[in-house]
Amino acid sequence: AQTVTQSQPEMSVQEAETVTLSCTYDTSESDYYLFWYKQPPSRQMILVIRQEAYKQQNATENRFSVNFQKAAKSFSLKISDSQLGDAAMYFCAYRIPKGAQKLVFGQGTRLTINP
Amino acid sequence: DAGITQSPRHKVTETGTPVTLRCHQTENHRYMYWYRQDPGHGLRLIHYSYGVKDTDKGEVSDGYSVSRSKTEDFLLTLESATSSQTSVYFCAISVGAGVVGADTQYFGPGTRLTVL
Numbered sequence: 001a002q003t004v005t006q007s008q009p010e011m012s013v014q015e016a017e018t019v020t021l022s023c024t025y026d027t028s029e030s031d032y033y034l035f036w037y038k039q040p041p042s043r044q045m046i047l048v049i050r051q052e053a054y055k056q057q058n059a060t061e062n063r064f065s066v067n068f069q070k071a072a073k074s075f076s077l078k079i080s081d082s083q084l085g086d087a088a089m090y091f092c093a094y095r096i097p098k099g100a101q102k103l104v105f106g107q108g109t110r111l112t113i114n115p
Numbered sequence: 116d117a118g119i120t121q122s123p124r125h126k127v128t129e130t131g132t133p134v135t136l137r138c139h140q141t142e143n144h145r146y147m148y149w150y151r152q153d154p155g156h157g158l159r160l161i162h163y164s165y166g167v168k169d170t171d172k173g174e175v176s177d178g179y180s181v182s183r184s185k186t187e188d189f190l191l192t193l194e195s196a197t198s199s200q201t202s203v204y205f206c207a208i209s210v211g212a213g214v215v216g217a218d219t220q221y222f223g224p225g226t227r228l229t230v231l
Contacts, residue, residue, distance in 0.1 A: 004157075035219070037222075042224075043203065043224065043225045043227075044222070044224055044225070045158075045205060045207075045222035045225075047219060047221065050219060091157055091158070093157075093158075095220075097218075100160070100163050100165075100171065100173070101146065101209060101218060102148065102160045102163065102173060103148075103150075103158070103160070103207075103220055105156075105157030105158045105159070106157055107155055107156065107157050108157055
């Protein structure tokens with residue numbers, strides 16, 4: 001069974017600094033997709049970034065980038081120039097492109113931004 | 116905004132009563148999902164639908180049923196609510212990227228359900 005593990009229940013960072021959130025996953029599949037979702041206090045689940053496993057290049061979206069290490073089954077999220085609005089729960093998720101195509105989520109990391 | 120609404124947004128009910136949550140989408144996407152979110156578990160799949168009247172179970176489907184009579188609506192029913200079903204429920208749709216299997220899921224705003 002596929003599992004996703006986020007080993008950091010909570011993280012904090014100073015405003016304008018850089019922070020990295022960790023995620024590891026376990027799978028026997030070779031073709032899959034990885035995602036980071038953000039959940040602010042409003043409870044809305046917001047897609048931050050996605051990565052296709054077949055792509056070697058790490059995905060980036062403005063201040064958000066990932067470090068995808070396929071052999072190590074690691075998918076970390078780096079937030080540069082942290083802003084107060086980045087404070088939220090961050091969830092790592094995994095999906096295979098067949099069957100239900102369901103998302104398998106990690107337990108989440110709560111990120112606090114210190115002004 | 117992926118055009119997903121959920122109703123109600125909040126509900127308090129008593130043990131043993133039936134409850135129906137509604138998910139509505141405006142863009143005719145084929146796949147729809149119901150997840151529940153509990154502390155320490157992230158989101159877990161309850162049921163999903165891959166078309167009108169086509170549904171299947173997820174990993175935590177016990178005590179829940181679903182129906183999809185129209186493309187735009189996906190209903191989640193708790194036949195007899197229990198306290199263990201107190202949770203936040205999210206609906207999601209799968210939006211295609213033009214490549215088979217490359218969809219991304221977008222979520223509705225969630226429904227907080229409390230069963231007393």
